[in-house]
Amino acid sequence: xxxxxxxxxxxxxxxxxxxxxxxxxxxxxxxxxxxxxxxxxxxxxxxxxxxxxxxxxxxxxxxxxxxxxxxxxxxxxxxxxxxxxxxxxxxxxxxxxxxxxxxxxxxxxxxxxxxxxxxxxxxxxxxxxxxxxxxxxxxxxxxxxxxxxxxxxxxxxxxxxxxxxxxxxxxxxxxxxxxxxxxxxxxxxxxxxxxxxxxxxxxxxxxxxxxxxxxxxxxxxxxxxxxxxxxxxxxxxxxxxxxxxxxxxxxxxxxxxxxxxxxxxxxxxxxxxxxxxxxxxxxxxxxxxxxxxxxxxxxxxxxxxxxxxxxxxxxxxxxxxxxxxxxxxxxxxxxxxxxxxxxxxxxxxxxxxxxxxxxxxxxxxxxxxxxxxxxxxxxxxxxxxxxxxxxxxxxxxxxxxxxxxxxxxxxxxxxxxxxxxxxxxxxxxxxxx
Amino acid sequence: xxxxxxxxxxxxxxxxxxxxxxxxxxxxxxxxxxxxxxxxxxxxxxxxxxxxxxxxxxxxxxxxxxxxxxxxxxxxxxxxxxxxxxxxxxxxxxxxxxxxxxxxxxxxxxxxxxxxxxxxxxxxxxxxxxxxxxxxxxxxxxxxxxxxxxxxxxxxxxxxxxxxxxxxxxxxxxxxxxxxxxxxxxxxxxxxxxxxxxxxxxxxxxxxxxxxxxxxxxxxxxxxxxxxxxxxxxxxxxxxxxxxxxxxxxxxxxxxxxxxxxxxxxxxxxxxxxxxxxxxxxxxxxxxxxxxxxxxxxxxxxxxxxxxx
Numbered sequence: 001x002x003x004x005x006x007x008x009x010x011x012x013x014x015x016x017x018x019x020x021x022x023x024x025x026x027x028x029x030x031x032x033x034x035x036x037x038x039x040x041x042x043x044x045x046x047x048x049x050x051x052x053x054x055x056x057x058x059x060x061x062x063x064x065x066x067x068x069x070x071x072x073x074x075x076x077x078x079x080x081x082x083x084x085x086x087x088x089x090x091x092x093x094x095x096x097x098x099x100x101x102x103x104x105x106x107x108x109x110x111x112x113x114x115x116x117x118x119x120x121x122x123x124x125x126x127x128x129x130x131x132x133x134x135x136x137x138x139x140x141x142x143x144x145x146x147x148x149x150x151x152x153x154x155x156x157x158x159x160x161x162x163x164x165x166x167x168x169x170x171x172x173x174x175x176x177x178x179x180x181x182x183x184x185x186x187x188x189x190x191x192x193x194x195x196x197x198x199x200x201x202x203x204x205x206x207x208x209x210x211x212x213x214x215x216x217x218x219x220x221x222x223x224x225x226x227x228x229x230x231x232x233x234x235x236x237x238x239x240x241x242x243x244x245x246x247x248x249x250x251x252x253x254x255x256x257x258x259x260x261x262x263x264x265x266x267x268x269x270x271x272x273x274x275x276x277x278x279x280x281x282x283x284x285x286x287x288x289x290x291x292x293x294x295x296x297x298x299x300x301x302x303x304x305x306x307x308x309x310x311x312x313x314x315x316x317x318x319x320x321x322x323x324x325x326x327x328x329x330x331x332x333x334x335x336x337x338x339x340x341x342x343x344x345x346x347x348x349x350x351x352x353x354x355x356x357x358x359x360x361x362x363x364x365x366x367x368x369x370x371x372x373x374x375x376x377x378x379x380x381x382x383x384x385x386x387x388x389x390x391x392x393x394x395x396x397x398x399x400x401x402x403x404x405x406x407x408x409x410x411x412x413x414x415x416x417x418x419x420x421x422x423x424x425x426x427x428x429x430x431x432x433x
Numbered sequence: 434x435x436x437x438x439x440x441x442x443x444x445x446x447x448x449x450x451x452x453x454x455x456x457x458x459x460x461x462x463x464x465x466x467x468x469x470x471x472x473x474x475x476x477x478x479x480x481x482x483x484x485x486x487x488x489x490x491x492x493x494x495x496x497x498x499x500x501x502x503x504x505x506x507x508x509x510x511x512x513x514x515x516x517x518x519x520x521x522x523x524x525x526x527x528x529x530x531x532x533x534x535x536x537x538x539x540x541x542x543x544x545x546x547x548x549x550x551x552x553x554x555x556x557x558x559x560x561x562x563x564x565x566x567x568x569x570x571x572x573x574x575x576x577x578x579x580x581x582x583x584x585x586x587x588x589x590x591x592x593x594x595x596x597x598x599x600x601x602x603x604x605x606x607x608x609x610x611x612x613x614x615x616x617x618x619x620x621x622x623x624x625x626x627x628x629x630x631x632x633x634x635x636x637x638x639x640x641x642x643x644x645x646x647x648x649x650x651x652x653x654x655x656x657x658x659x660x661x662x663x664x665x666x667x668x669x670x671x672x673x674x675x676x677x678x679x680x681x682x683x684x685x686x687x688x689x690x691x692x693x694x695x696x697x698x699x700x701x702x703x704x705x706x707x708x709x710x711x712x713x714x715x716x717x718x719x720x721x722x723x724x725x726x727x728x729x730x731x732x733x734x735x736x737x738x739x740x741x742x
Contacts, residue, residue: 209519214519
């Protein structure tokens with residue numbers, strides 16, 4: 001009867017692929033995504049074009065000269081006019097803000113009494129810069145007051161750039177952690193998206209068969225378990241096709257967009273390391289080396305295993321939920337057991353794993369089957385002992401077998417139940433039928 | 434005549450609810466077997482057990498002498514009461530898919546579908562989607578899919594619901610023809626007149642128990658009460674009725690007649706033969722109507738159900 005499974009897989013696949021919404025989403029999503037990126041990039045450049053004018057009233061006359069104009073901010077010296085007049089003109093001319101440095105007896109007092117007036121809460125980076133300038137000047141002033149020679153101090157400052165090397169003598173860049181994080185994070189996030197999108201699709205397809213009332217005709221020919229597996233597999237093949245189209249189309253569009261608008265990816269990129277690398281060609285080389293040095297084979301293999309495993313685990317839950325309810329709106333009450341572990345996985349991944357990839361929390365969550373696919377995928381780039389992977393995968397496979405059995409039970413009963421909105425208690429009863 | 438299907442003491446409970454309690458039925462080869470019962474009696478559960486959709490808690494099912502196995506799926510064609518088709522799939526594709534699930538090759542399925550589509554004159558539906566068809570039209574497609582793989586056993590659950598009288602007749606004739614070609618049919622319905630018309634055997638299930646089974650004619654014999662419906666012409670109907678009431682157990686009868694008759698139902702005790710009654714009546718009046726009252730399936734249904742309440 002394995003030919004029946006093939007038939008079901010093919011039908012599910014074809015009916016997904018032919019679905020109009022599916023086709024539209026397949027081709028439109030990359031366009032929308034790239035469009036969004038381009039839009040954000042454009043808006044960012046637009047935003048920083050606007051020069052912020054900051055009025056400085058410096059009663060000490062000590063700091064004014066240190067405020068140099070940047071691309072973002074110009075400083076206007078209003079020290080001579082006094083605070084009240086300066087305030088009025090900032091308001092009337094709608095300037096960005098007003099920095100007030102009063103005359104104080106000691107530097108300590110001065111440091112506490114500097115004020116910034118603004119209509120809206122001021123930009124973080126602007127404030128940061130101002131604070132740094134004043135702090136530097138005050139520190140210098142303090143040195144002078146203590147009778148220290150500034151030049152000597154400048155000379156005495158040491159610059160440290162620790163070279164990271166492992167015991168076999170290979171150099172790594174400081175970026176290597178970022179690279180590992182990026183790889184793991186991307187894999188985990190991708191898996192979560194895949195589960196939510198295509199798990200939902202499995203559920204909808206189960207509900208569709210129920211509402212169309214074709215289900216009894218089908219299961220008089222095939223076993224419910226075959227039907228469920230066929231659905232999960234057929235939908236996942238459609239999902240893989242969609243994903244591939246997205247990656248290809250998205251890549252092509254991104255290249256076109258960047259060359260067309262002349263936007264370099266930098267302002268959009270979240271990675272703060274990019275700027276650093278440019279200063280240091282050696283770092284880039286190390287970065288590439290880092291990527292090549294990642295356990296690539298393990299990474300690809302485990303990505304495959306956890307992707308398939310995680311998807312199977314969750315989509316069988318989705319199938320069971322679809323069988324238990326009559327419509328998609330009724331399915332909400334059963335979503336918690338899916339969303340909760342997924343979210344937990346992502347949060348543990350982004351907080352605990354990045355903080356300490358081999359800590360207790362990370363290790364435990366990379367073993368628990370519902371969170372392990374995401375968390376382990378995030379851990380693997382940092383190097384996980386093989387026995388941990390082995391335990392985690394065995395637990396995952398064990399729980400898939402259990403979950404498919406469990407879901408199959410609920411599925412078998414649920415697909416023939418109409419008009420009832422079951423509770424968890426009732427689902428539990430179904431297991432005994 | 435041997436039995437195609439035998440169910441032996443099948444029981445099924447769902448939690449605390451007993452859906453089927455030690456039910457046995459024997460469906461003879463080549464018969465049309467009516468499976469009757471009020472809503473919720475357990476008919477659907479029994480049918481699902483035969484289709485291996487549900488497993489019985491206890492009891493056995495034999496098809497053609499063999500214990501029921503998964504390969505028997507091919508020998509059964511089932512038209513469930515809750516039936517539908519994929520709305521957005523094309524008629525032809527869908528029929529092919531369902532036929533292939535029953536084990537037909539694609540080529541075979543295509544040929545047979547062509548035959549049936551031509552027969553019902555619906556070939557032009559092939560590329561239509563189900564959502565473009567009416568309910569009755571979709572039912573025709575479902576009927577074809579049910580019988581396409583030429584199963585030994587056909588199970589129809591309310592097959593005529595959704596059909597207009599003309600199409601219901603078409604389907605009825607097809608069922609009879611399939612029977613003549615050697616198929617055995619199980620028929621689950623509430624429509625007693627179609628049982629009366631089609632079925633030669635029947636079983637009645639009530640509250641999870643089988644309370645009646647057998648040949649329809651045997652059951653009718655058992656349920657007839659030796660009652661005769663008579664139409665009498667005489668000069669004095671009042672006088673005649675009085676005389677009859679003294680001798681027999683009578684009640685008024687209702688039927689259509691063109692002249693003024695005394696219409697009565699006369700029940701005889703078991704010792705009295707119909708001829709004695711006829712002789713008695715013909716002495717007193719002109720007998721224009723004399724026939725035995727045979728209970729309809731409907732009457733038997735209502736009687737047994739109320740007796741078992």
